[in-house]
Amino acid sequence: MAKKKSAGHHRWRWKLGFSFAACILFLFVLKLRQNSLIGAHEATVPESELISLQAPDAVPNKIAFLFLARNRMPLDIIWGPFFQEARADLFTIYIHSRPGFVYDKRTTACSYFYGRQLSNSIQVEWGEASMIEAERLLLIEALKDSSNDRFLLLSDSCVPLYNFSFVYNYIMSTPKSFLDSFTDVKESRYNPKMAPIILKNKWRKGSQWFALKRDHAAVVASDAVVFPIFRKFCKRRPLLDSWRQKHLTGDPSKQHNCIPDEHYVQTLLATR
Numbered sequence: 718m719a720k721k722k723s724a725g726h727h728r729w730r731w732k733l734g735f736s737f738a739a740c741i742l743f744l745f746v747l748k749l750r751q752n753s754l755i756g757a758h759e760a761t762v763p764e765s766e767l768i769s770l771q772a773p774d775a776v777p778n779k780i781a782f783l784f785l786a787r788n789r790m791p792l793d794i795i796w797g798p799f800f801q802e803a804r805a806d807l808f809t810i811y812i813h814s815r816p817g818f819v820y821d822k823r824t825t826a827c828s829y830f831y832g833r834q835l836s837n838s839i840q841v842e843w844g845e846a847s848m849i850e851a852e853r854l855l856l857i858e859a860l861k862d863s864s865n866d867r868f869l870l871l872s873d874s875c876v877p878l879y880n881f882s883f884v885y886n887y888i889m890s891t892p893k894s895f896l897d898s899f900t901d902v903k904e905s906r907y908n909p910k911m912a913p914i915i916l917k918n919k920w921r922k923g924s925q926w927f928a929l930k931r932d933h934a935a936v937v938a939s940d941a942v943v944f945p946i947f948r949k950f951c952k953r954r955p956l957l958d959s960w961r962q963k964h965l966t967g968d969p970s971k972q973h974n975c976i977p978d979e980h981y982v983q984t985l986l987a988t989r
C-alpha cells in the first residue's frame with residue numbers, strides 16, 4: 718500500500734498536504750499515484766451499527782461533502798454555482814463549525830449550506846486530537862444516510878476545480894478510497910508507548926483530506942481503540958518549542974512532534 722519515499726519527495730508531499738486551497742486538486746493528483754489508494758481488501762468492516770446495508774438500487778449513491786470549517790465559508794460564492802448544477806439527489810452537505818455557528822442567509826451566500834451545521838460540534842484546536850474528533854462527528858452524521866456512499870473531507874478553504882458531474886463521476890468510478898498514505902520516514906513521531914495497539918510498522922502519515930468509501934468511513938467513525946491512543950500519545954508540540962529544538966539543539970532524537978490528523982486515518986486503516 719505505502720512505500721518509503723525519498724526525503725525530497727516526502728517534503729513535497731508534506732507541503733502538498735498543507736495546501737488547503739488545493740485539496741480538491743490534491744485528490745486528483747492522487748489518481749496518478751495508484752499505490753497511495755487504499756483498496757477494499759485492506760480494511761475489514763467492523764460489526765457496528767454504523768454500517769448500514771447497501772443503499773437500495775433505486776436510490777442513487779451520493780457523495781457526502783464534509784466541511785471542517787471554523788465559521789464563515791470564505792469561498793461560498795464558488796460552492797454555490799458548483800452545487801447549483803448538481804443533481805440534488807447525488808450529494809449531501811455536512812459542516813462542522815465552531816459550536817453555535819449557524820449557516821443562514823445572514824452568514825453565507827450559498828443556500829446549500831443553510832442549516833447544514835452539526836448540532837453536536839465541538840471546539841477544535843487546529844492540529845490537535847479534537848480535529849480528529851470533529852472529522853469523526855461528521856462521518857457519524859453522514860453515515861446515518863444510507864445513500865451516502867463516498868465521504869469527502871474538505872476544509873473551508875477548499876475550492877472545486879472541476880464541475881460537479883466531473884467530480885462525481887471521477888470519485889464514483891474507482892472502487893477505492895482516496896487517501897494519501899505512506900510510511901512515516903520520521904520515526905521519532907511514533908511513540909513506542911502506542912504499542913501493541915499501534916505497532917511501529919503500522920505507523921503511517923499522509924494528508925488529512927480524503928474521500929473514503931463507506932466501509933472505510935464506518936471503520937473511522939466506530940473506532941474506539943486507536944483514537945484513545947492518539948489522544949494520549951500523539952501530541953503536537955508548541956510551534957516555538959519545535960523550532961527551538963530543531964535549530965538550537967539539533968538533536969533529532971528529541972523531536973517528538975506528532976500531528977494527529979496527518980496520521981490518524983492512515984494509521985487506523987493500516988492496523989485493520
Ligand SMILES: *[C@@H]1O[C@H](CO)[C@@H](O)[C@H](O)[C@H]1NC(C)=O
Pocket residue numbers: 802879880881882883
Ligand atoms: C464538466 O466538466 C467536464 C470536464 O471539464 C466537461 O467535459 C463537461 O462538459 C462539463 N459538464 C457540464 C455539465 O458543464
